[in-house]
Amino acid sequence: MAVRNIGLPDNVYEYLVAHSVRDNPIKRRLREETAKLPLGMMQIGADQGQFMGLLAELIGARRALEIGTFTGYSSLCVAEAMGPQGRMICCDISEEFTSIARRYWREAGVADRIDLRLGPGTETLDKLLAAGEAGKFDFAFIDADKTNYDAYYERALKLVRAGGLIAIDNVLWGGDVANPQDKSDDTVAIRRLNDKLAKDDRVTLAMVSIGDGVTLARKH
Numbered sequence: 528m529a530v531r532n533i534g535l536p537d538n539v540y541e542y543l544v545a546h547s548v549r550d551n552p553i554k555r556r557l558r559e560e561t562a563k564l565p566l567g568m569m570q571i572g573a574d575q576g577q578f579m580g581l582l583a584e585l586i587g588a589r590r591a592l593e594i595g596t597f598t599g600y601s602s603l604c605v606a607e608a609m610g611p612q613g614r615m616i617c618c619d620i621s622e623e624f625t626s627i628a629r630r631y632w633r634e635a636g637v638a639d640r641i642d643l644r645l646g647p648g649t650e651t652l653d654k655l656l657a658a659g660e661a662g663k664f665d666f667a668f669i670d671a672d673k674t675n676y677d678a679y680y681e682r683a684l685k686l687v688r689a690g691g692l693i694a695i696d697n698v699l700w701g702g703d704v705a706n707p708q709d710k711s712d713d714t715v716a717i718r719r720l721n722d723k724l725a726k727d728d729r730v731t732l733a734m735v736s737i738g739d740g741v742t743l744a745r746k747h
C-alpha cells in the first residue's frame with residue numbers, strides 16, 4: 528500500500544530539510560525572527576518555500592502575485608527563484624508584518640522585484656483587474672484570511688494566464704477540514720473551496736500534503 532499520511536515525525540522532517548533545503552543566512556534569519564512573533568506559525572516552512580521556488584522556476588514565472596505576505600518568507604523564495612527579470616505584487620493589510628518583509632527583501636537584493644500593496648486583498652485584486660491585468664500573471668499564491676479564499680481564487684483565476692499556476696495554502700487546515708463537527712468560519716470556507724476545486728474543470732488540480740496542505744491549480 529502506498530504511504531498515505533502527512534504527519535512526519537520531527538526527526539524525519541529535519542532529515543528532509545537537511546537533505547533538500549538550499550538555505551542562505553538571510554532566509555534563516557527571517558525564519559528565526561518570525562518564529563519569535565506570537566503569530567510566527569503563519570510563516571510557511573523552509574521546505575515549502577523551496578517547493579514554491581521550484582514551481583515558479585518550472586513554469587518560467589516572470590510575474591507573480593501573492594495574497595498574504597506576512598514577514599515576507601514565501602515572497603522572498605518566489606522572487607529569488609524568478610531571478611532579476613521577475614516581478615511580484617504582494618498583498619497584505621499589515622504595515623507591521625510587512626515592514627519586516629521589506630527589510631529582508633532589501634537585504635536579499637529582491638526589493639526592486641516586489642511591489643507591496645497594503646489593503647484588503649480583494650480590493651487590490653479588483654484594482655488589478657480594472658487596470659487590465661487579467662491573464663498577465665504566471666503564478667499566484669493565496670495565503671491570507673481564509674474566509675476570503677474563494678474570492679481570492681476567483682480573482683486569481685482571472686489574473687493568471689492560461690497555463691499559469693495558482694497555489695493555495697492551508698487547504699488541510701491542520702486536518703480540521705476532514706472533521707465534519709468543525710463548523711468554524713475558517714474551516715467551512717476552506718472546505719467549501721476544496722469541494723468546489725475538486726470538480727472545477729477550469730483547472731488541472733493536485734492537492735499536496737506539504738506543510739498544512741497546498742492545492743496546485745493550473746489554469747486551462
Ligand SMILES: C[S@@+](CC[C@H](N)C(=O)[O-])C[C@H]1O[C@@H](n2cnc3c(N)ncnc32)[C@H](O)[C@@H]1O
Pocket residue numbers: 569570571594595596597598599600601602618619620621624646647648649670671672675
Ligand atoms: C498566513 S500569513 C501569510 C504567510 C506568508 N505567506 C509567509 O509564508 O510568510 C497571512 C497574512 O494575510 C494577511 N491578511 C489578513 N487578512 C487580509 C486581507 N483581508 N487582505 C490581505 N491580507 C490579509 C495577514 O496580515 C497576514 O500577514
